[in-house]
Amino acid sequence: MGQQIKRVLKRRRRKAYLTRKNEQVKLGLRPKKSLSVKSVKTADDDQTTAKKAVAKKAVAKKAPAKKAAKKAEEATEA
Numbered sequence: 150m151g152q153q154i155k156r157v158l159k160r161r162r163r164k165a166y167l168t169r170k171n172e173q174v175k176l177g178l179r180p181k182k183s184l185s186v187k188s189v190k191t192a193d194d195d196q197t198t199a200k201k202a203v204a205k206k207a208v209a210k211k212a213p214a215k216k217a218a219k220k221a222e223e224a225t226e227a
Contacts, residue, residue: 173179 170179174181
């Protein structure tokens with residue numbers, strides 16, 4: 150675990166960073182970002198996600214178990 154003094158230093162650095170950032174916003178050098186904006190999905194996004202899901206299902210198939218393969222060989226021989 151870290152020492153308690155590091156917590157204080159981190160808070161001090163964070164506070165200084167936020168003040169610098171807010172000053173830049175006030176001067177107009179950096180636009181303020183809103184946190185509540187969500188990206189809008191398009192039809193192309195839905196198609197690409199559907200393709201990815203299909204690809205994952207195709208890859209997820211497992212090889213048959215060894216016992217099952219032996220039984221299949223024995224059945225074909227008999």
